[in-house]
Amino acid sequence: MTATAHLSSLGAFVEASPSSFHAAAEAARQLEGGGFRPLDETEAWDAGPGRWFVVRDGAIVAWVTPLGAGPVTPFRIVGAHTDSPGFALKPKPTTASNGWLQAGVEVYGGPLYNSWLDRELELAGRLVFRDGETALVRTGPVLRIPQLAVHLDRSVNAEGLKLDPQRHLNPVLGLAGHDSDIVGHLAGLVSRDGSEVTGYSVVVADTQPPARFGIDGTLFASGRLDNLSSVHAGLAALLDLGDDVDEIAVLAAFDHEEVGSETRSGASGPLLADVLTRIGIGLGASETERMRALAGSWCLSADAGHAVHPNYPDRHDPANRPIVNGGPLLKINANQRYATDAPGAAEFARACAQAGVEYQEFVSSNAVPCGSTIGPLTATRLGIRTIDVGIPLLSMHSARELCGADDPAALSRAMGAFLAPAE
Structure with a gap:
């Protein structure tokens, strides 16, 4: 796939994925179209050689088991996450203030608050009904978080914008006095009544379409690049694999990374371990053989990283200066906020050379605390050798990155070479 075609496919994937549940569903749709077969965690698996996937809430794990796989065949895993920072709908979300109908929202993760102002936003997520049925819903543009006019805050440009997340970030969606109910509106989108909804997980998402831009067309802007760019790159790499791989190729796209990953569908939870164990059992592996398979395995943890910001160059390491279109990042941290070590660096260099891709090293400035990823969590949880990588961004955690x-x-090509090393 050319870079242009990949970018178009990424834009379509982002537009189809306003929530983690939608991202998992869109990945599942594409996998089924590529010959992968779904499995149900509550059923027995007859999942030997072939192409398979399983969805758990807003997470998805997919894999290719080659014909020659046995009890000690190692895994090659690409890990990413489906969620993005923003806002989530609270209980009793329909509120009114001074003639305005508003939505009660809670901060999810660490969004840049100001980037969400004055944008047309939508609600998207999962509803659960009294009869046990579930449904994915999305509203299209119905919300906006209006900024206070400069005439009413003359000091804002001189002293900076200060936003209280409880008072200042509740979106408007109409005028009060109408018979409007947010949960009822969401249920109506799937021809159900709001009184039938007994649970929901609904987030706020930006509706502006992704766009290629710049004087020479070399830049790309979109919501949720952190981290749908990695999910999509891994999905494209897995779909492009042939049947002649030597190791078991896996894509693990977890939920809840932005809030710590400690959930049943997060990287600190049992999802990946459960799936790998069941794959091993299907191949007749004993407990010792499963441990041997993990000892020979690799995980490529892919999450977006930072490009040097031209207006804040002092916030970056003076020697390691990643730029956009310079290739994917190899993320390194001596305190193991990233899981990359020397053998991992060598393995990523090998994969990039095989794919014909240039890469860049990223390390944080000593004066700026380093973030983290699912990489250290996966390494700790399973003992698998892990490498942290990702594409460089500006405006990370903005509504539009x-x-x-x-x-x-380039990241997807490197992932393909990682999943299927050349002889």
């Missing part, structure tokens, strides 16, 4: 137009495809 920026990357280079060539980097997503």
Whole structure:
């Protein structure tokens, strides 16, 4: 796939994925179209050689088991996450203030608050009904978080914008006095009554379409690049694999990374371990053989990283200066906020050379605390050798982030070479 075609596919994937549940569903749709077969965790698995996937809430794990796989065949895992920072709908979400109908929302993760102001937003997520049925819903643009006019805050440009997340970030969606109910509206989208809804997980998402831009068309802007860019790159790499792989190729796209991953569908939870164990059992592996398979395995943890910001160059390491369209990042931290070690660095260099992809090293400035990823969590949980990588961004955790137009495809090619090493 060319960089242009990959970018177009990424934009379509982001637009189809306003919530983690939608991202998992869209990945499942594409996998089924590529010959992968779904499995139900509550059923027995007859999952030997072939192409398979399983969805758990807003997470998905997919894999290719080659014909020659046995009890000690190692795994090659690409890990990513489906969620993005933003806002989630609270209980009793329909509120009114001074003639305005508003939605009660809670901060999810660490969004840049100001980037969500004055944008047309939507609600998207999962509803659960009294009869046990579930449904994915999305509203399209119905919300906006209006900024206070400069005439009413003359100091804002001189002293900076200060936003109280409880008082200042509740979106408006109409005028009070109408018979409007947010949960009822969401249920109506799937021809159900709001009184039938007994649970929901609904987030706020930006509705502006992804766009290629820049004077030479080399830039790309979109919501949720952190981390749908990695999910999509891994999905494209897995779908492109032939049947002649030597190891078991896996894509694990977890939920809840932005809030710590400690959930049943997060990287600190049992999802990946459960799936790998069941794959091993299907191949007749004993407990010792499963341990041997993990000892020979690799995980490529893919999450977006930072490009040097031209207006804040002092916030970056003076020697390691990643730029967009310079290739994917190899993320390194001596305190193991990233899981990359020397053998991992060598393995990523090998994969990039095989794919014909340039890569860049990223390390944080000593004066700026380093973030983390699912990489250390996966390494700790399973003992698998792990490498942290990702594409460089500006405006990370903004409602709309920026990357280079060539980097997503380059990351996907490197992932393909990682999943299927050349002889």
